[in-house]
Amino acid sequence: MSERDAERSVSQTVRAQLALRDMILSGRLRPGERISELQAVDITGVSRTPVRLALVRLEDEGLLQAIPSGGFMVKAFTERDILDSIELRGTLEGLAARFAAERGVSARSLEPLKECLADLDQLVRQDQISVEAFSAYVTMNARFHALLNELSASAPLIREIDRVSALPFASPSAFVMAQSALPEAHQILLIGQDHHRVVVDAIENREGARAEAVMREHSRLAARNLRLAIRNRTHLDLLPALALLKSPVE
Amino acid sequence: MSERDAERSVSQTVRAQLALRDMILSGRLRPGERISELQAVDITGVSRTPVRLALVRLEDEGLLQAIPSGGFMVKAFTERDILDSIELRGTLEGLAARFAAERGVSARSLEPLKECLADLDQLVRQDQISVEAFSAYVTMNARFHALLNELSASAPLIREIDRVSALPFASPSAFVMAQSALPEAHQILLIGQDHHRVVVDAIENREGARAEAVMREHSRLAARNLRLAIRNRTHLDLLPALALLKSPVE
DNA sequence: TTCGCGTTCTCTGTATACATGCTGCACTCA
DNA sequence: TGAGTGCAGCATGTATACAGAGAACGCGAA
Known part of the structure; x- marks a missing residue:
C-alpha cells in the first residue's frame, strides 16, 4: 500500500531511472551494450519522454555513455578506473577536510560529528561484529562523511563530492560490506575509525595539511578492500562494482 | 550559407542550450530568476521537448538549479563559490599532474606538451603583449592544460576536470583576458609560464608531489587575477563570472 | 479589513504522432 | 566475384496535445 503510494508519488522519470540503474548495476545490461530508447521503454513501462530524461540523467551520473551517432551504451570500467575514482573521491574529501580545518569550524557545528564518531566507536569496539553491525x-x-563534507561550507565542493560518490564503487561505503567477509575485517574497521578520529582532531586544531592527508589515506582503505576482495574471490556478490567491469573478474 | 548549414546541422537541443547559456552568461537572465519552460520556448524558438533537455543539461553544467516544486532557476554564485571552484580545479589538475609523474609518461607523449610550452614561451617573451597575443x-x-590532463591517463579524472572547468569562471583561461588590462599583466604571465615549465620538468623526473603542488599553486594565479580585477574595477566586462554573482560588484 | 476557501489558470509531466537521418542488407553491374 | 548503390526498416529528434498538480487571485464571510 505505502509502496504503491510511493510508486505513484515519484515521477515516471525517476522510476525509469531507478529501474534502468538497477538493470545496469545488477549486470542484466552488460557493459558496452547499446541500450535503445524503445528497449528502455519496454523495460520500464513508461513512455519515451521520461525514458529519455532518465537516460540523460544516467549519462551524467556516469553509468551510461552517449554514442556519437545517437543513443547510449552502458559504460564499461576498468579496475584502474575504479581505483582512480576512489583516489579522486579521497582527494576531494581531503580538500573538504582542509577547508574545514583552515577556515575553522565552531564547536557547535562539530558536535554532530563527534556524536557520530562516538556511535561508530561503539560499533567498532565490539569483539565480534555481526552482519547487522556492519550494516549499521x-x-x-x-x-560521518556527509557531515564532514558539510563542514567545508563549500557548495561547489560538496556538489562534486556527491557526484563522484554517486558512482556505486566510489562511495565511502562501497566496499565495507565486501570487507565484512575478510579475515582482516575488524582490523581494517579499527584503522578506518582511527582515521575518522584523527581528521576530527586535525580540524579542531586547524591543522589543514594533516586533515587533508588523513582523508586521502582514508580513501585508500577502500582501494585496499577492493583489491583484497577481488584477489580473495570472497563474496564477490557483495561487490557493487563487479557488473560494471570491462572484463569480469569471476 | 555555411552558417545556415551549421545552424541546421546541430540539434534543436544544442541550439536551445547555447541560446540559454548565452542569456545567462550575458546577464539577461538574472541570478535567482526563475526560468519557465514556456519562457525558454519563447527565447529559443524551439519546442518544449528539446528545451527541457537543454534545461537539464544546463542544470548539471551548474548554471541552473532545479526547483523542488518543478522548473529551474538561474544559479547564483558568491565570490567564495568562484574562488572555491578555482581551488577545486587546481586540486584536480594537481592530481592529474601527480598521476602523470608517478606513473610515468613516455618521452613520445611528452613531446606535444613541450612543443606547446615552447609556443607559449614565444608569446610570453615579447616585451609588449598585444591583445591578439593575449588571445593566442x-x-x-x-x-597546454588539456594535454597535461590527458597525461594522467585517467578517464574518470579527466571527466571531472572537464566538468569543473565548464563553469565559465573556473576554467584555466577564465581570467587571462581580464588580466590583460592589469599593470602586472606581463609579470603574472611569466610566473604562470614558469609553473608550466616546472610541472613538465616534475613529470619528466617523476616528482609527483612537486608536480601536484605546482599545479595547485598555478590555479591560484587565477584566483589572484580575479581578486585584482574586481578590486581594481578594471575591465569588468572581461570578467565572465560577473553576471553570475549573487550581488553584483559594479 | 482580513482571513479563509474555492475556483481558475498556468505550468510541468507525460504520451504519442510525425519526420528525418542512419544503418544494414540485398541486388545489380562491371 | 567484388564493389557500389539503392531501398527498407528502425531509431532518434522534434512537436504537440492532454492531464494533473500547484499557485494565485478573487470573492465572501466574519
Whole structure:
C-alpha cells in the first residue's frame, strides 16, 4: 500500500531511472551494450519522454555513455578506473577536510560529528561484529562523511563530492560490506575509525595539511578492500562494482 | 550559407542550450530568476521537448538549479563559490599532474606538451603583449592544460576536470583576458609560464608531489587575477563570472 | 479589513504522432 | 566475384496535445 503510494508519488522519470540503474548495476545490461530508447521503454513501462530524461540523467551520473551517432551504451570500467575514482573521491574529501580545518569550524557545528564518531566507536569496539553491525556501520559511516563534507561550507565542493560518490564503487561505503567477509575485517574497521578520529582532531586544531592527508589515506582503505576482495574471490556478490567491469573478474 | 548549414546541422537541443547559456552568461537572465519552460520556448524558438533537455543539461553544467516544486532557476554564485571552484580545479589538475609523474609518461607523449610550452614561451617573451597575443595565449594555454590532463591517463579524472572547468569562471583561461588590462599583466604571465615549465620538468623526473603542488599553486594565479580585477574595477566586462554573482560588484 | 476557501489558470509531466537521418542488407553491374 | 548503390526498416529528434498538480487571485464571510 505505502509502496504503491510511493510508486505513484515519484515521477515516471525517476522510476525509469531507478529501474534502468538497477538493470545496469545488477549486470542484466552488460557493459558496452547499446541500450535503445524503445528497449528502455519496454523495460520500464513508461513512455519515451521520461525514458529519455532518465537516460540523460544516467549519462551524467556516469553509468551510461552517449554514442556519437545517437543513443547510449552502458559504460564499461576498468579496475584502474575504479581505483582512480576512489583516489579522486579521497582527494576531494581531503580538500573538504582542509577547508574545514583552515577556515575553522565552531564547536557547535562539530558536535554532530563527534556524536557520530562516538556511535561508530561503539560499533567498532565490539569483539565480534555481526552482519547487522556492519550494516549499521555503513549507515553511520555515510553520515560521518556527509557531515564532514558539510563542514567545508563549500557548495561547489560538496556538489562534486556527491557526484563522484554517486558512482556505486566510489562511495565511502562501497566496499565495507565486501570487507565484512575478510579475515582482516575488524582490523581494517579499527584503522578506518582511527582515521575518522584523527581528521576530527586535525580540524579542531586547524591543522589543514594533516586533515587533508588523513582523508586521502582514508580513501585508500577502500582501494585496499577492493583489491583484497577481488584477489580473495570472497563474496564477490557483495561487490557493487563487479557488473560494471570491462572484463569480469569471476 | 555555411552558417545556415551549421545552424541546421546541430540539434534543436544544442541550439536551445547555447541560446540559454548565452542569456545567462550575458546577464539577461538574472541570478535567482526563475526560468519557465514556456519562457525558454519563447527565447529559443524551439519546442518544449528539446528545451527541457537543454534545461537539464544546463542544470548539471551548474548554471541552473532545479526547483523542488518543478522548473529551474538561474544559479547564483558568491565570490567564495568562484574562488572555491578555482581551488577545486587546481586540486584536480594537481592530481592529474601527480598521476602523470608517478606513473610515468613516455618521452613520445611528452613531446606535444613541450612543443606547446615552447609556443607559449614565444608569446610570453615579447616585451609588449598585444591583445591578439593575449588571445593566442588563451588558446595555447587551454591546449597546454588539456594535454597535461590527458597525461594522467585517467578517464574518470579527466571527466571531472572537464566538468569543473565548464563553469565559465573556473576554467584555466577564465581570467587571462581580464588580466590583460592589469599593470602586472606581463609579470603574472611569466610566473604562470614558469609553473608550466616546472610541472613538465616534475613529470619528466617523476616528482609527483612537486608536480601536484605546482599545479595547485598555478590555479591560484587565477584566483589572484580575479581578486585584482574586481578590486581594481578594471575591465569588468572581461570578467565572465560577473553576471553570475549573487550581488553584483559594479 | 482580513482571513479563509474555492475556483481558475498556468505550468510541468507525460504520451504519442510525425519526420528525418542512419544503418544494414540485398541486388545489380562491371 | 567484388564493389557500389539503392531501398527498407528502425531509431532518434522534434512537436504537440492532454492531464494533473500547484499557485494565485478573487470573492465572501466574519
